[in-house]
Amino acid sequence: MMSEKNRLHWVTAVIELLKTLKEAIIPLLVIVVANGIGRERSGNFWLDNLTILIFGAFVVFTAVAGFVKWKRFVYWFEDGELRIEHGLFVKKKRYIPFERIQSVDYTEGIFHRPFGLVKVKIETAGNSSVLEGAEADLTAVTRAEADRVSSVISEAKRRRRAGVQEVQEDGTEAVAVLPAEEPEEEAKVLFRMGRKEIFLLATFSGRIGIIFSGIAIFLSQFADILPFDVIYDEVVAFIRFGVFMVAVAVLAVMLVGWVLSVAWTYLGFYGFTVSFDGDDLFISRGLLEKKRVTVPLKRIQAVRVSENPFQKLLGYVSVKVHSAGGSAKEGGAAIGLFPLVKKREVNGLLSELFPDIETSGELKRIPVKSRPFYYRLDFIWVIPLTAASGYFLFPYGLLALLIIPLIILLGLWQHRSAGWAVRDRQLTVRWRDFTLHTVYVFRKRVQSMQEHQTIFQRRRNVATVTAAFKSGVMPSKAPIRHIDEADADLLMDWYDPRNRAQTPASVEGTPAAEGE
Template sequence: MMSEQRYKLHWITAVIETLKAVKEAIFPLIVLIFANGWRKGGTGLWYVDYLSYIIFGVLIIFLLVSGIIKWIRFEYWFEDDELRIESGLFVKKKRYIPFDRIQSLDYTEGIFHRPFQLVKVKVETAGSSSLKKAEGELTAITKEAANRIEYEMQAAKKRKKEAVNGVNELETKEIMDAMPVEEVIDEVIPSKKIFSMTNKDLLLLATTSGGIGVILSGVAIFLSQFGDILPYEWMFEEISAFIKFGILIVGIVVFLALLFVWLLSVGMTYLSHYGFTVSLEKEDIVITRGLLEKKRVTVPLKRVQSVSVNENPLRQLFGYANVVLHSAGGGVGDSSKINLFPLVKKNRLKEPLQEIFPELNLEEPNYKLTSRGRHFYYRIDFVWMLPVIGALSYFFFPYGLFSLAIIPIIIGMGLWQHRSAAIGLDGQQLTMRYRGIGLHTAYMMKKRIQSMEMRQSYFHKRKGVATIVTNVKSGIGVHHATVQHMEVEEAERLYDWYGGNKKAVDRQADKNVGERLED
């Protein structure tokens, strides 16, 4: 079955690819812009004095030409139930993606897409990796072209399914080709809205997010990149002169700067999560979000390995939580860790989550830790805490004695972690609740758990306690759920449930044989 037509991307692709290349080369471009401004004097030769500007212009032209070539030389088509992509000028790259291997088609509408009614399509397969690009990416195509890809994929999968069931493949193809694209898609993928965020939820999410940390870390990276060329001496003189205005003025300026960064992070979070909606389309979860850049991410249900409900202390105080999915087989959309509900009231969490995962038991875990392992939650911290307190007290006496306040803080944190830990077993499901600073509740089905470890130190054995660590796939890595310092009998019960303790299983088998013989 040969392709009837080869398709090109929209011309705006050249602009997008150029801007993407400029973004990746932003650091050297900034250096070139400011290099002449920091030079003192001149050589009298214009091409030497303005060398950095000349290099900058040549580089921009090169990036523009590169973007145009990428657009001209890129084409895709459908052949033998595959999406085929060809690109490259001097080195031609060909990629053939079977439709039955495609897990999801993720759509993004950026500020350059919307005026032309375009979308960017990312093709995710089971072999996609969160550390690599998507299996295939179409930078800018019309929505009708995106629907065509969806149609070809659904039609190919249906033909394969019908062929497996013994239906004539040619007859199935003729029926599918005779149906309109919209009818095929609607027939195969019915959609049901499950969850959406209100403006109130969006504002609360934005104001309690950690976006300010991302901005400050970006500034730190920028400064580290230009540490050798920034005029620190001049900056130090200016700051010293500014400090002379007084502590109050400096404090006000620092406060306003931090307020500006915080407001910037609030705005970025609000815009990126605007219109956040979760829908269920047959065997897929579909997440749409964004105002300036609208994204549509598809998460196949069969790739979800665990569901985690996370509560940081601030949000927990107001009764809010965050629900995260860990997905196997590589990155889905932005990451293998998917924010299913970025912010949701804890008492309204059960209904939408149960609708997506009806097999999950979302009740609180019923087994809480006893006092046997309580002191392990804070005792180990004294290993590093006492030397630090001793050094501070000695070298900064008497003010160093204030470091003694660390002791009740550490003990209080340990008691809080011990009180929060819990375990729940319900048939084939394991629920683990544990706390670092935030509270985490992980719901895992036995068939999804990759491995389980029971750890015991020498001191654990003396007190009869152990730590259980469960591992589930998350992208190409592993997500760990850990409950520490529980009673060893409970740890062995969990280990036996998972099938790790062969001796216990053998003992139970021998007991069953003996009971049958007695009968």
């Protein structure tokens, strides 16, 4: 049955115009500033105002393109599909079967909220291109219409799951929908992030570096017109005031960057809420731009719990889930489930969300004989670097020798923190770079498992096993480094389908010192 064809809200044309202008703002500013400031007037109107005319023509063209998209874009439901038609000179049609749709996400931008509108993003199981975004975007529709689209898709999928196969007279099978309809289960709120956690998240995050990098990239666009000679002279004159003034200036700049980082994080994670209804996860967040992401539980491949030293001091961890499918452009691979949560609460939250997961068992330690492997390879680049520094920068270059004990201590820390365990169908892997990571993944979600052994490892009868699981469009890996050969073979046997009946239900050992 075909439903009525629907159009997007007229705000779509405005949003498309502003979106294109935002993406082209830096090149346009460079053109206007570089060719319009300090240029001598020739008396020719067209030549003197060329950059303004180019800018105006671009704006007009973009506005017309946005209007055409709004006017020619229609969508409707027909024969169990969401159908979309758009285009002026080249008419394009897209048919998306309901059973392929994995998630329906909402976004409320600053231009949506005054009109009570949302952007609806529809993703499917086959929507996995690195360059593509969502399978379909409804740029601006009312919230009631968005809920109607979501409910139609959800109801069709639910009725299909509730259907039974009937054999028709011609021998083909058809789905017969059961007349009884069960009410949909309401989403249960599992987690809310408070203001304190948002503030701490901003402090722990690396967004201050992104802010400074963005400023540097922006300034680099004006390298041809900035008076660097004058700026250099001013900086030299400022440095002459003394080290104290320079330190105060640096601290002031860092403070401004930190304030901007906190504001950015607060706006992005305000009202962060996780809820679920048994089949899907719903993650909502944002103040100026509200977003709601839907993650089907069946697409989740692994759970990663991370803890850096700063989080450990305050008793917090962060949790991400790795989801199959989605688009890399939308960041659909590793999804922040709990960006910052109390460590004592995380096991309870995970067990409520994933009842089959085991998070409290002990892990098997890495053997003592493997300890040198955790820092030996770093000496390949550290020793030549320290030697060159000591020779060319003598005597201050000798301070580079302090790197060697630091690397040894880091390697010992990584060795002491690492561990692993297999329990029936679940693999648990813990390792540390600077942050401690613990991954929980079920055997059926492991895409591949590889055993690797170098000539040096062979001498000590150790090997490295790497488990790969799907994360978006690319695999993610959990390394189990420098374990006994027998344990490596046991892991490979545990994964091998031919040997699963003979594999021990669990392998446990001395607990890894996760907090050290």
